[in-house]
Amino acid sequence: ILLHGFGASTTYWRETMSTLSKEGYDVHALDLLGQGRSSKPVPAKKGVDEDSMTSSSSSSSIYRLYTNVMEDKDDDDYNNDEDATSSYVVEMGENTDNKVEYSISLWANIVDDYARHHQLDSVVLMGNSLGSLVALSAATGDFTQSFAYLAGRTNTNNNNLAGSEQHQQQQQSRVAGLCLFNCAIGLNSRNIIKNKEYGPIRRALFGGLFDTLNALIFDNELLLRYALDNIVTKELLKEALQSLYVHSPHRVDAELVDSFYYPAKSGIDASVEAIRQIYTNDAGLTPMEYHEKYPALLNVLPIHLIWGLEDVVTPIDGDVGTFYCDRVANNRGGKGNTSIDVVVSGHLPFDDNPEKSHEGMMRWLGRKVVK
Numbered sequence: 001i002l003l004h005g006f007g008a009s010t011t012y013w014r015e016t017m018s019t020l021s022k023e024g025y026d027v028h029a030l031d032l033l034g035q036g037r038s039s040k041p042v043p044a045k046k047g048v049d050e051d052s053m054t055s056s057s058s059s060s061s062i063y064r065l066y067t068n069v070m071e072d073k074d075d076d077d078y079n080n081d082e083d084a085t086s087s088y089v090v091e092m093g094e095n096t097d098n099k100v101e102y103s104i105s106l107w108a109n110i111v112d113d114y115a116r117h118h119q120l121d122s123v124v125l126m127g128n129s130l131g132s133l134v135a136l137s138a139a140t141g142d143f144t145q146s147f148a149y150l151a152g153r154t155n156t157n158n159n160n161l162a163g164s165e166q167h168q169q170q171q172q173s174r175v176a177g178l179c180l181f182n183c184a185i186g187l188n189s190r191n192i193i194k195n196k197e198y199g200p201i202r203r204a205l206f207g208g209l210f211d212t213l214n215a216l217i218f219d220n221e222l223l224l225r226y227a228l229d230n231i232v233t234k235e236l237l238k239e240a241l242q243s244l245y246v247h248s249p250h251r252v253d254a255e256l257v258d259s260f261y262y263p264a265k266s267g268i269d270a271s272v273e274a275i276r277q278i279y280t281n282d283a284g285l286t287p288m289e290y291h292e293k294y295p296a297l298l299n300v301l302p303i304h305l306i307w308g309l310e311d312v313v314t315p316i317d318g319d320v321g322t323f324y325c326d327r328v329a330n331n332r333g334g335k336g337n338t339s340i341d342v343v344v345s346g347h348l349p350f351d352d353n354p355e356k357s358h359e360g361m362m363r364w365l366g367r368k369v370v371k
Helices: 010-022 050-057 104-117 130-140 142-152 159-174 189-194 200-218 221-231 234-244 254-265 268-280 287-293 319-329 354-369
Strands: 062-066 087-091 123-128 175-181 303-308 338-343
Touching (some): 010 254, 104 130, 123 130, 123 354, 130 142, 130 175, 130 287, 175 354, 189 200, 200 221, 200 268, 221 268, 234 254, 254 268, 287 319, 303 319, 319 338
Parallel strands (some): 175 303, 303 338
Antiparallel strands (some): 062 087
16 A cells, blocks of 8 residues: 655556556555545635535546556547647545544544455555655554544543554554655654754754744645645646656656646645644654554564655655664664665655665565565
């Protein structure tokens, strides 16, 4: 199961899906709730006319993805746009009018539901950036504790906790391995404050900085709306993505740009809410905290890191990269089940340098997971 990062979708897994499928793997890729082509729930606001809200924010949308692959597509799936040799219409999920609190636990719960619904008894979770944390939460079953806590606030029955523990054990037994591409530190960057080397003054300074940025920018709905409406263009997105594709910037094509652009533009209210929450909600556990909390599982579970050497978003010499490099170099956990490949690429090694990234991925699957 492939899990994308912030603002992305299944589209940028194109080479990974192809590589795994050709080797006979059953591949699933999800657009996480609030991102990509999935629904983006938006809370109802007082004083807003329900009909106008439905028309402006809660309607489903369609957009064209450009691709060079024509196989398995009916002629009706394509239009006759003169600027593209092949294009097809993709419909996005309806932006329903519901209140959702975005979190790593929420997405991990969705991944678990998906695996159980499709009766996937043995799965390898692969995540990029934020998606890596979703994979860690789903693999450890940590999300069950979050939802048991929420249920416990309204229901004091101890069966909630017992049920969550059983569910957690079932989820842990389902996951056969983790492959993490440039793992993030949290739902947002606020988790850098948890660095154990920081003193109280430094933590306070960083906390104040994040509070200020949230107040001025990320929790400012009017500013976010203006940015999405008037500043975000395809040209701007293309330049931003090329800065992440250090090895192969030419791979930032129209298909990739569209996969970021149209979901963001579909239902501005819902997009603003998703961005606002992701930047301002609780950042959740860091990867280091998952390992501290679940050593018995994560010391034996095969874990492979693939890291872009020139990534500026989650640099290899940052907190998370340093932790995993040390874990591999010093065989932390004593089992030797964590490995890492460093490739020449930016934040998205699987699509920026797919040949090298997938070489290590397939080698790991063959040696550690499929024995």
